Amino acid sequence: METLILTGNHAVAYAVKIARASFISCYPITPQTGIVEKLSEFILNGELKAVFVPVESEHSAMAACIGASLTGVRTFTATCSHGLAYMHEMLHWASATRLPIVMAVVNRTIGPPWNIWAEHGDSISQRDTGWIQLYTSNHQEAFDTIIQAYRIAEDPDVFLPIMVCFEGFVISHTAQPVTIPNQEDVDAFIPHEPWRHIIVDVDNPITHGNLQMPEDWFYEFRYLMHRAMEAAKEKIIRCSIEFEKIFGRNHGHLIEEYKCDDADVILLSMGSIADQAKVAVDVLREEGYKAGALKLRAFRPFPEEELRRVAKRTKCITVIDRNLSPGKGGALGSELKAALYGFKEMPMVMECIAGLGGRDVTLEEEISLLKQSFRMIEEGEEPSGIKWLGLK
Template identity: 90%
Template sequence: MSKKSEAERMETLILTGNHAVAYAVKMARARFISCYPITPQTGIVEKLSEFILNGELEAVFVPVESEHSAMAACIGASLTGVRTFTATCSHGLAYMHEMVHWASATRLPIVMAVVNRTIGPPWNIWAEHGDSVSQRDTGWIQLYTSNHQEAFDTVIQAYKIAEDPNVLLPVMVCLEGFVISHTAQPVILPNQEDVDSFIPHEPWRHIIVDVDNPITHGNLQMPEDWFYEFRFLMHRAMDAAKEKIVRCSIEFEKIFGRNHGHLVEEYKCDDADVILLSMGSLADQAKVAVDVLREEGYKVGALKLRAFRPFPEEELRRVAKRTKCIVVVDRNLSPGKGGALASELKATLYGFKGMPIVIECVAGLGGRDVTLEEEIGLLKQAFRVMEEDGEPSGIIWLGLK
């Protein structure tokens, strides 16, 4: 297909991050949606309701009294074999926590947008990754997006990943509150036929409305029964998701012409002495910092972690072999330990021959702005650490008063 005819098959709209997600859910043809509105996720719920009311989306929308009920409703719907969607964040995700475990352990390919927001107190509605990072052990795939187009594309990809027979795990698509959710950017919407071809819907095997093959689920398991094996299979499915995410990304690029990275995205890392590792919108800004410092003669690169679960150990080790220092910027905090991404990276590189220096940085908590100048200064500081003694002196608290 020529570039001109391909362009004619697409439409570009100026969309907020929330509306980009809603359009993606519409084009994915989700058939069951249940959400409880919570700032800054509300725009997703409103737009999907509008699509259904106007007849643009053929789906059942179930309004509920809580996030716990929203996930319970999605679990019930997914057990009938229909494509489902929900969205939440922050305290809503915390309230949903019990059912988050049920969704993954029941091996249901639910897709949920998490519009990352700080968990209080004190009360705060701005961006932070702590809400979704705190769910990292629930068995959900977690994909973090850095801009509006990536949020749209990742929702489409999430259904293909989740519904793969070798995966069958739910997916969180994470975008930062207000930073992405309430700002607007051009978003390319693909042709509906291409989306349908990319994610054809085939109901999964373990549905409870098949009267010829009835099943039950969630029953009591004694220690000598199969609980241990179920968890092992979840872990194996998460490993299988790594390959599926990569293949999905490659196929997506062939059809739609865009690639946001597979499990990670490298930017000018090949010869970099210092690499800045981050998730979400900070990763896009890090590319600008790299460009500025490259012009000044610094060998720097940026590495975006797209998949936090499954954690891309092999990809990170491969990058670590080529660099001297990795600066990790976490927009989350585990009090008493530090940022989760830095902790996971250090565990991944433990015992690694020629392990680079790892500098931990916590930044942007409670939605505090992380400026381009701060990221540039952080990278320059890494060079000073290498020149002096090569040993970082604890966590860097970027922007702390």
């Protein structure tokens, strides 16, 4: 075990190395390139035994990972923004083929205008592709979640690809201490044997992906994918618990609660904003407010029951979305409301958009937002529309 000062990108590269991914295919895009540059270095100096295929597009990067995963090897790629959007078709292909591919998404805005900074809109717009989406808030969590992702994805009850998401520059290009576990412990945590459903096998030839008529099995295949997503909830929770036993760290399961037990207002968010929210809560607690912070780790599968369990105990959930569906609002706010609707004793939900295009979301803004939420419940007001933090 050792502790290194690493950027978020390098932390992920170290995680991929220690997870012994043996096939990597990537296309450069800012702010992801640091991951693949470091991995190339690891391969070149012999620290990582892997095939690296420098493809000509992200569409091809995912297609190459699909091809390699079909042969039963552990694969990795990384991208973001326009690259992730370009991959869209192959994201469906990977998940419907039920391949345990792990991908780092260094969340970045989609243009125009060109903008390379942090936003969750890129991965959120891939919500319905059948990928598990885990959002991380700091360097160590990004590192640990890559390792966890292989364990979850390769579970035969799951067999779905996973995006491990973290924000560009905020995490990718800043440095923090990251504890690197022992190789043996990681090997034991995610032993890799080629999975049961290797598809490319000349000794057991099958045709994969054949045409289906409406009365055949397509509908049932999609039902099974949904079931696997549902099953993944328990697997993600168990994985976090097992991980803590061996490595001594827990970043939350599907969600992470911070001082939520007696909170009247809870700030719900994802990524780095959720880490900062803990500081805002501490400030408010000192001033006598019963505030709490809630971090959503798994956006897919969506933790409806877990959110309802926390929601029951509070008066208001204030949601910050670093993404926007124009004409509706933020994805997390919308999905939270859908999860709460129709159940008894559900709190008010205040929806906010913040930090689009990498606009800084400050601690002061989070504090002020929480105070507004308290004022609202004290005065018995209802939320009126979506709040835009820091709008000029």
